[in-house]
Amino acid sequence: MPGRLAHANPTGRGDWFGTVERERGRAPAAGVGEWVHAARVAELPFHHRDPFDRLIIAQGLVESIAIVSGDPEFKMYGARIVW
Numbered sequence: 686m687p688g689r690l691a692h693a694n695p696t697g698r699g700d701w702f703g704t705v706e707r708e709r710g711r712a713p714a715a716g717v718g719e720w721v722h723a724a725r726v727a728e729l730p731f732h733h734r735d736p737f738d739r740l741i742i743a744q745g746l747v748e749s750i751a752i753v754s755g756d757p758e759f760k761m762y763g764a765r766i767v768w
Contacts, residue, residue, distance in 0.1 A: 722747055732761040 725743035745752040
């Protein structure tokens, strides 16, 4: 699909998940977030296709904080949404 990045299905535990597992415990690169957030993304159901939105959802769930978004698909994850 034009305008979309191809990526492995995170639930398939492909190379992406293996990298997270190998790097667990190391300091993340600046601005990336914590590895626990990335690991949580792999556990999310695949309701939302945007990888950056999925990371925002995972961060909200892990940190138990509200997410500010008007995207109706965010509510499918049970995260606390403000908008």
